Amino acid sequence: MIQRITTGDPAGAMLDAALARAFDALRAGVADHRSTFRTPVLATIGMGGAPALRTVVLRGFDPAARCLHIHTDRRSPKFAQLAADGRAALHGYDPQSRLQLCLHGHAVLHVGDAAADAAWTASRETSRMTYAGTHPPGTPLRAPPVAPTDAAAGRAQFGLVSFTFDALDWLMLDPAGNRRACFAWAADGTLTATWIAP
Numbered sequence: 001m002i003q004r005i006t007t008g009d010p011a012g013a014m015l016d017a018a019l020a021r022a023f024d025a026l027r028a029g030v031a032d033h034r035s036t037f038r039t040p041v042l043a044t045i046g047m048g049g050a051p052a053l054r055t056v057v058l059r060g061f062d063p064a065a066r067c068l069h070i071h072t073d074r075r076s077p078k079f080a081q082l083a084a085d086g087r088a089a090l091h092g093y094d095p096q097s098r099l100q101l102c103l104h105g106h107a108v109l110h111v112g113d114a115a116a117d118a119a120w121t122a123s124r125e126t127s128r129m130t131y132a133g134t135h136p137p138g139t140p141l142r143a144p145p146v147a148p149t150d151a152a153a154g155r156a157q158f159g160l161v162s163f164t165f166d167a168l169d170w171l172m173l174d175p176a177g178n179r180r181a182c183f184a185w186a187a188d189g190t191l192t193a194t195w196i197a198p
């Protein structure tokens, strides 16, 4: 159910179109290697409370659940940060369409369960190799490490992040007038949508 704070069309219909466009961009991020939404920035709350940012790859999207999947090394700082506080945000910007999306929500972590197994099984050898390094991400080294060769060794380090967003900030840059909308889902799934000042 959509509750709009705006009144009447065409503003309401434009909100529907804006949300559809955002979801299309997220679908493209998963499916299209050339999409700029393929590699958004994931923000977490660092251990000292400071913000922490890094680029990630979108690996899956369930629009009905508003859930995005990200693969990572369970030994990484971001994994520990999300285990301590699941609040997270995801940011992407496509310079061609001039669309910025900021998603806010919660992450759930999967290691060695059915969801992680399915993600590992679906991942490619080159991706699996990412997790096969001997040293946990962030470990100080005397020199860049030798690339791992045994992708299967990455299985134990593989982690799946399921990020469910309950707010979406939509901004479209336009010489004719920038447009910005805010979408927020309540716990029962009710959506409130409104245009806001850019």
Ligand SMILES: Cc1cc2nc3c(=O)[nH]c(=O)nc-3n(C[C@H](O)[C@H](O)[C@H](O)COP(=O)(O)O)c2cc1C
Pocket (backbone or CB within 6 Å): 039, 052, 053, 054, 055, 056, 057, 058, 070, 071, 072, 073, 076, 077, 078, 079, 137, 138
């Ligand atoms: C294009 C690109 C894609 C990346 N994708 C991922 C990813 O999907 N998962 C991941 O854990 N790290 C990914 N990284 C590396 C992270 O940005 C980061 O450097 C690393 O995960 C350590 O992050 P942390 O110390 O905050 O945990 C990617 C980096 C780049 C440049």
